[in-house]
Amino acid sequence: xxxxxxxxxxxxxxxxxxxxxxxxxxxxxxxxDIFEKxxxxxxxxxxxxxxxxxxxxxxxxxELMIYGRCAARQQGVxxxxxxxxxxxxxxxxxxxxxxxxxxxxxxxxxxxxxxxxPKSEAVKPKKITVKAx
Amino acid sequence: xxxxxxxxxTDLWGKMGQFRExxxxxxxxxxxxxxxxxSLAAAYPTVNxxxxxxxxxxxxxxxxxxxxxxxxxxxxxxxxxxKGERKEPAFGKGVWHRQERGFGMFTRVITxxxxxxxxxxxxxxxxxxxxxxxxxxxxxKPRKITVKTE
Numbered sequence: 001x002x003x004x005x006x007x008x009x010x011x012x013x014x015x016x017x018x019x020x021x022x023x024x025x026x027x028x029x030x031x032x033d034i035f036e037k038x039x040x041x042x043x044x045x046x047x048x049x050x051x052x053x054x055x056x057x058x059x060x061x062x063e064l065m066i067y068g069r070c071a072a073r074q075q076g077v078x079x080x081x082x083x084x085x086x087x088x089x090x091x092x093x094x095x096x097x098x099x100x101x102x103x104x105x106x107x108x109x110x111x112x113x114x115x116x117x118p119k120s121e122a123v124k125p126k127k128i129t130v131k132a133x
Numbered sequence: 134x135x136x137x138x139x140x141x142x143t144d145l146w147g148k149m150g151q152f153r154e155x156x157x158x159x160x161x162x163x164x165x166x167x168x169x170x171x172s173l174a175a176a177y178p179t180v181n182x183x184x185x186x187x188x189x190x191x192x193x194x195x196x197x198x199x200x201x202x203x204x205x206x207x208x209x210x211x212x213x214x215x216k217g218e219r220k221e222p223a224f225g226k227g228v229w230h231r232q233e234r235g236f237g238m239f240t241r242v243i244t245x246x247x248x249x250x251x252x253x254x255x256x257x258x259x260x261x262x263x264x265x266x267x268x269x270x271x272x273x274k275p276r277k278i279t280v281k282t283e
Binding site for chain 1 (some may be wrong): 178179180181182183184185189192194195197198199224225226227228230231232233234235243246258261262263269
């Protein structure tokens, strides 16, 4: 399987309507892993600080959008050491595979979002038995 | 009168070498050097630290981990150690198309600005974020000095 057959393009632009942001917070691009099995694609994204109710996953027109809302955990403190910022997470992937959209499942556990994208029947690999003639 | 000896190539090679070294350093700092971490600095996990009058707080983002995978100690009064392992998920047979999240063992030692009471340290882990609350030791707490008027 060619490496770039799956994810053809990834950028900030999307046709999916985004949840409107009312505050001018910083948005971060989460780190993601994508794993392909015979019957499904699995996407894992690190969304530390996002509670299960605050994650939004959409699949539309071959684009998978993930959005995680993460409110500020500290307010008005003076950091002695500041190595990362806290904000919402947003990322869009174009999935170049036929996906069975009705059966997409997503779960968020300990700040890791796992999305299971089952392949539609048409693209699943089929084994053809060769008969002896 | 031209006083500098004209050495076109020696100088050029020197500059090229410098440039190459600069680039190597730049790429190493982005994590392309040899590690498995894609774009992290040498230190993992990244830690935010802040304080109020009585406590020092440390927070680290450790998505996918459990509190039981972590070891947290305070030694010597002001050395906070975070140790743990982030395990790679096992999905069975297949191919990785993208692997940006890092896995493996880590240890990080942070020197706190003040001494803390090691017995009273509390750690909380929620939604992939570790928060450590460390009460300052009595000697490190700020004291209000009352100014007497005569």
